[in-house]
Amino acid sequence: MDILKxxxxxxxxxxxxxxxxxxxxxxxxxxSVLMYQCAEELMRLFADKKIxxxxxxxxxxxxxxxxxxxLAKAPVVFAKKAxxxxxxxxxxxxVHSFTKGRDYDVLVSKEYLNAGDRVLFIDDFLACGNxxxxxxxxxxxxxxxxxxxxxxxxxxxxxxxxxxxxxFPDLRVESLATVTGLGDGTIELK
Amino acid sequence: MDILKxxxxxxxxxxxxxxxxxxxxxxxxxxSVLMYQCAEELMRLFADKKIxxxxxxxxxxxxxxxxxxxLAKAPVVFAKKAxxxxxxxxxxxxVHSFTKGRDYDVLVSKEYLNAGDRVLFIDDFLACGNxxxxxxxxxxxxxxxxxxxxxxxxxxxxxxxxxxxxxFPDLRVESLATVTGLGDGTIELK
Numbered sequence: 001m002d003i004l005k006x007x008x009x010x011x012x013x014x015x016x017x018x019x020x021x022x023x024x025x026x027x028x029x030x031x032s033v034l035m036y037q038c039a040e041e042l043m044r045l046f047a048d049k050k051i052x053x054x055x056x057x058x059x060x061x062x063x064x065x066x067x068x069x070x071l072a073k074a075p076v077v078f079a080k081k082a083x084x085x086x087x088x089x090x091x092x093x094x095v096h097s098f099t100k101g102r103d104y105d106v107l108v109s110k111e112y113l114n115a116g117d118r119v120l121f122i123d124d125f126l127a128c129g130n131x132x133x134x135x136x137x138x139x140x141x142x143x144x145x146x147x148x149x150x151x152x153x154x155x156x157x158x159x160x161x162x163x164x165x166x167x168f169p170d171l172r173v174e175s176l177a178t179v180t181g182l183g184d185g186t187i188e189l190k
Numbered sequence: 191m192d193i194l195k196x197x198x199x200x201x202x203x204x205x206x207x208x209x210x211x212x213x214x215x216x217x218x219x220x221x222s223v224l225m226y227q228c229a230e231e232l233m234r235l236f237a238d239k240k241i242x243x244x245x246x247x248x249x250x251x252x253x254x255x256x257x258x259x260x261l262a263k264a265p266v267v268f269a270k271k272a273x274x275x276x277x278x279x280x281x282x283x284x285v286h287s288f289t290k291g292r293d294y295d296v297l298v299s300k301e302y303l304n305a306g307d308r309v310l311f312i313d314d315f316l317a318c319g320n321x322x323x324x325x326x327x328x329x330x331x332x333x334x335x336x337x338x339x340x341x342x343x344x345x346x347x348x349x350x351x352x353x354x355x356x357x358f359p360d361l362r363v364e365s366l367a368t369v370t371g372l373g374d375g376t377i378e379l380k
Binding site for chain 2: 015019021023024025028029030031032033035036054058059062063066067069070073074075076077078080084085086087099100108109111112
């Protein structure tokens with residue numbers, strides 16, 4: 001998606017350790033108009049999938065997910081990183097965070113992920129694929145049908161796509177911009 | 191806003207300790223179409239305020255904020271509860287969470303909140319008003335002009351509105367649904 005790629009080149013920053021900083025327009029300050037356009041494109045890519053539910057994980061997946069959900073007229077569930085007082089029975093899985101360098105549990109209430117759901121997972125980044133595989137595990141526990149994964153930005157050099165393809169060879173995985181390498185202050189896009 | 195009030199009466203649950211559980215449609219599973227309608231109403235209420243920036247706090251404020259931001263064609267900044275590796279200089283304030291029963295720090299990068307910004311704070315709940323006052327403090331530190339606060343649901347019996355009015359007598363504070371009391375399984379709405 002050209003408009004997103006141009007923005008990454010304009011405002012993204014390559015930091016040491018394979019980190020792409022896009023907090024000017026994606027994950028701290030958000031360009032809500034650009035994000036709506038990204039949601040439209042993701043919707044187009046998964047239009048044939050008869051999606052009944054959007055799944056994401058807090059916090060930076062929520063904005064693209066709610067916009068895709070609005071366009072799909074589907075409810076959006078965001079997995080939580082802590083157990084709220086008000087949550088009863090839930091599914092839980094453990095995810096390793098690349099940027100934070102630690103494991104954390106993510107949870108979804110059993111009320112909101114069910115057998116029969118056709119789930120599209122939406123997130124801001126595909127990097128190592130750990131959050132994505134965790135969400136797939138939550139769907140498996142619920143007996144829900146995971147029908148696709150859509151990302152704003154993929155870092156193709158961190159192996160996430162291969163990891164997902166190895167576990168789910170038939171799953172459609174789409175990214176709107178693919179970063180193939182991060183150098184000393186440089187960003188390479190596919 | 192009638193459609194939101196009806197939904198609270200239909201799907202909200204009154205839990206012990208003054209907790210209103212709305213995780214069926216607001217803060218775990220989200221009804222993205224209802225949330226878009228709420229954003230339209232908030233936009234209408236603040237249409238005269240010449241807003242240049244939407245401010246919220248992760249995680250459950252993000253969805254309504256990004257929708258209001260989309261309608262206002264304004265960037266959305268969400269304050270973070272932990273310092274990301276990639277964040278340099280930031281403003282920080284301490285907020286007491288009523289539901290979690292503890293204090294936590296929230297941060298905004300100095301890059302994304304500035305003198306000259308006309309800021310609308312958006313959140314899912316107004317209860318004790320602590321998050322709202324924290325966001326006002328971040329705006330004060332940045333020299334930004336806080337021009338309004340908009341909430342989906344207000345719990346009027348927890349004093350948040352009074353606390354905000356005492357600190358900022360001229361600030362416009364709007365809520366789309368006001369809960370006046372929570373009884374044993376009952377919800378009273380204004």
